[in-house]
Amino acid sequence: MNRRDAIRHATLAAGATLLGLHLPVRSWAALAAPAGWSSDDEKFFDLVGDTIIPTTKESPGAGAVGIGRFMLTMATECYPTTAAETLRRGLREIEEASRAKFSRDFGALLVPERERLLLDYEQQKGATNAFRLMKELTLRGYFTSEIGATQALRYLPVPGGYVGSLPLKKGERSWAL
Amino acid sequence: MANSPTPGLATDHTYDAIVIGSGISGGWAAKELCEAGLRTLVLERGRDVKHLEDYPTALKHPWELPHRGRLTQDVVSENPIAKKCYAFDEATEHFFVKDKEHPYVQEKPFDWIRGYQVGGKSLIWARQTQRWSRFEFEGAVRDGIADWPIGYDDLAPWYSHVEKFAGISGNYDKLEELPDGEFLPAWEMNDVEKHVAGKIRGAFPGRQPIQGRCAHLTVPRPEHFAQGRNQCQARNLCYRGCPFGAYFSSNSSTLPAAASTGKLTVRPHSVVESVLHDEKTGKAKGVRIVDAQTKQTTEYFARVIFVNAACLNTNLILLNSKSARFPAGLGNDHGLLGRYLAFHNYRGSLYGAVEGFTDSYYSGRRPTQLMMPNFRNRLKQEMDFQRGYMVFFGASRSGWTQGLGANGVGASFKEKITQPGPWGVSMMMQGETVPRYENHVRLSTERKDPWDIPQLVTSVGHTDNDEKMIKDFLAVGEEMLAAAGVKRIGKTDDKRNPGLDIHEMGGVRMGRDPKTSLLNSWNQLHACPNVFVTDGASMASTGVQNPSLTFMALAARAAHHAVGEMKKGNL
Known part of the structure; x- marks a missing residue:
């Protein structure tokens, strides 16, 4: 295991603590924080996003692209006004579930615990909308980010032409666009 | 490419030809008229858009767009109509008319999608370019819904003419329903x-x-490289303007060709108020414009006038061109101007x-x-x-x-x-859709637009x-x-x-019989033959094909006819 892999594995295990290492220059964190949300809120959504799309050996996770700020900015500026309320409800319900199940805040959970919690939450009746929105914002933000598009997917800004029939080799990623 | 009016011309305001609109059909009219040696003024109601220079988002990566391409709620709520268009997003919205910029009255719901700029909607069109087949013309006549004065054979050479220059990709499929053209590889x-x-x-x-067949340079030919255009790179970000000039637009193709003759003047910010009719000669003598920025009124004069403002605005201009001879609008002796609007x-x-x-x-x-x-x-x-x-x-x-x-x-x-x-x-x-008398546009008698021109009422269902x-x-x-x-x-x-198809057609329809149509077989107003309409407004029926290639062919054909008639002294 080389140093880079070591860091990635550590990130995988420790979650939030190492996310800061991966913040790219042109990430959402460069934008002003959306009004009405605290930096703790933003960290919470960073963690939710990074649990949905974690760092793997091929590519950094959603926490590395400032996904929390993306989610809050998009929900505030681009989604119907109900979206921000939906996120607030989701935050509250996930924190409540975390304390009920593990007696700790969501941010203090280990990766498998966070995954378990979100998987349960996804299935929970009535929670669907809030988690669907978090997931949609996470995927949209991550896969349109430079890291997501170029490392988790294959990004061809100038394909040069259209090839209609290509054999797909095992493990090959889809196109970002 | 877009020249400012030269001082001498600005003084006398007289040209050989005026083209109203710089979109797909106006661009073609301008090119053909300029290449025939006519000093041509193109009036464009929107701002100038220079090829390559004015495509600010063309090379942006997804992560370089503030909202990754998505419109903000502010833009969405201010544009209940434009937001419905599939091509209207964060990377393209500067090429679309915002709802409040140009109000109109919807007697029946009609989503009017517009692009006001040099190049018009040719920058943001969907670029699918089938020829009409004989079934489009003959079927409409057979069914009694149109009185087409031309057929496929009249247009075929003009399809070839515009296809070679524009660059159309496709296979030679040998189908009578979808005639083959001058194709680049499919x-x-x-x-x-x-x-x-x-x-x-x-x-x-x-x-x-x-x-499918589309106006993309799959393998450019020398005549395309000569226009400064290059091979399509299959980015499919076309609605932002193409940095390769790979799809056909007025900006990348016809307007530069027209400008290269030295005969072209493009005047942006020129909202045409009306076409001016001369009682003595029985012809149109020019147009009156309102400068979109200064709101000042100016007149320009020419021997022939091409109205290519895009379907509904062409209808609006002619309806608003009232005179003692034509109190109901230019060429409108029978009240059919604005009628038989159809769409896809x-x-x-x-x-x-x-x-x-x-x-x-x-x-x-x-x-x-x-x-x-x-x-x-x-x-x-x-x-x-x-x-x-x-x-x-x-x-x-x-x-x-x-x-x-x-x-x-x-x-x-x-x-x-x-x-x-x-x-x-x-x-x-x-x-x-079948053109019907009831489906029409007319001028509002109460409401005016920001240039003091009556608003258009849409009544199309x-x-x-x-x-x-x-x-x-x-x-x-x-x-x-x-x-x-x-x-x-x-x-x-x-x-x-209706309208969201962005294929609105008719209102100034062609026909053999002047009693039931506005335009003759050369797209001249029956009642005022030095006025030509060669955009969607001229269509007597809509066919099933994407229409833009036909507008191009009609414009080029009509321009050649106009030049010939001027040489003969008939215009």
Whole structure:
């Protein structure tokens, strides 16, 4: 295991603590924080996003692209006004579930615990909308980010032409666009 | 390319020809008139857009757009009409008219999508370029819905003329319903498209899916390089303006060609108020404009005037061109100006899943789909509705969006959704609507626009004929997809309003009989022959093909006729 892999594995295990290492220059964190949300809120959504799309050996996770700020900015500026309320409800319900199940805040959970919690939450009746929105914002933000598009997917800004029939080799990623 | 008015001309305001509008048809008129040696003034109501220079988002990566391409709620709420257009997004919104910038009155709901700038909607069109076939012209005449004074043979050489210059990709398919043209190599089908097309052909003789035809330089020829244009790179970000000049637009193609003659003057910010009629000569003598920025009124004069303001604005200008001789609008002796507005019916669509083909993929983003020409009511009336529809379809594999509806989180979820997902097929109709007297536009008697010109009232709706056609298409689409083994087929009628097709046509229709039409076989107003209309307004019926190539051919043909008539002293 080389140093880079070591860091990635550590990130995988420790979650939030190492996310800061991966913040790219042109990430959402460069934008002003959306009004009405605290930096703790933003960290919470960073963690939710990074649990949905974690760092793997091929590519950094959603926490590395400032996904929390993306989610809050998009929900505030681009989604119907109900979206921000939906996120607030989701935050509250996930924190409540975390304390009920593990007696700790969501941010203090280990990766498998966070995954378990979100998987349960996804299935929970009535929670669907809030988690669907978090997931949609996470995927949209991550896969349109430079890291997501170029490392988790294959990004061809100038394909040069259209090839209609290509054999797909095992493990090959889809196109970002 | 867009020259400012030269001092000498600004003084006398007189040109050989005036072209109102710089979009697809206006660009062609300007090019042909300039190349024939006429000093030509192009009046464009919007701002200048210079090829390459004024495409600010053309090279942006997704992560360089503040909202990754998505419109903000502010833009959405301010643009309840424009936001419905599939091409209106964060990267393209500067090429679309915002709702409040140019108000109009919807007596019946009509989504009027507009692009006010040099190049007009040629910057943001969908670029699909089929010729009309003889069935479009002859069928409409047979059914008594149009009095077309021309047929396919009249237009065929002009299709060739514009195709060679614009650059149209396609296969030589030898179909009478979709005549071949002057083609650059076609785009490829992917494996699933080949499969579906083959199954449809096998199961339904007479239904002929082919690769789509579009105005993209797949393999440019010397005449395209000479325009400064290059090969299409399959980015499919066309609505931002193409940094390669690979799709046809006025900005990349006809306007630079016109400018290179030294005969062209383009005046942006020129809202045409009316065409001026000269009682003594019985001809139009010029146009009156309102400068969009200063609101000042100015007049320009010329021997011939081409009205290419795009369908509805061409109607508006002529309706507002009132004189003692034409109190109801220029050329409008019978009250038919603004009548028989029609459009394309896009309401029906289908989708479904294709199993298998998991080891097959593709690369690049193709700017066209498959097309299947109309097979309904082709040689005679057969259905419980009039006219017909063509079909578009295509297949692709889902990318990361497969994760939106899927349960799961974590590394295995990420692994799954970053690999190509299952294949899906989507299919849509492009139906002919029957021009009807009731479907019309007229001037508002109460409301004016910001330039003190009466607002347009739209009164255009669907008819029972459209409903029956949608029903038939959805049944036909389902049987074809089922025959191709497509699973989980879904059908929708999105009930969209007329206008969102952005194929509005008519109002100044061509016809043999001056009593029932406005324009003759050369697109001249019957009652004022030095005024030509060669945009969508001139169409007597809509056919089933995408219309822009036909507007180009009509414009080039009419411009040559105008030059010939001027030389003979008839104009």
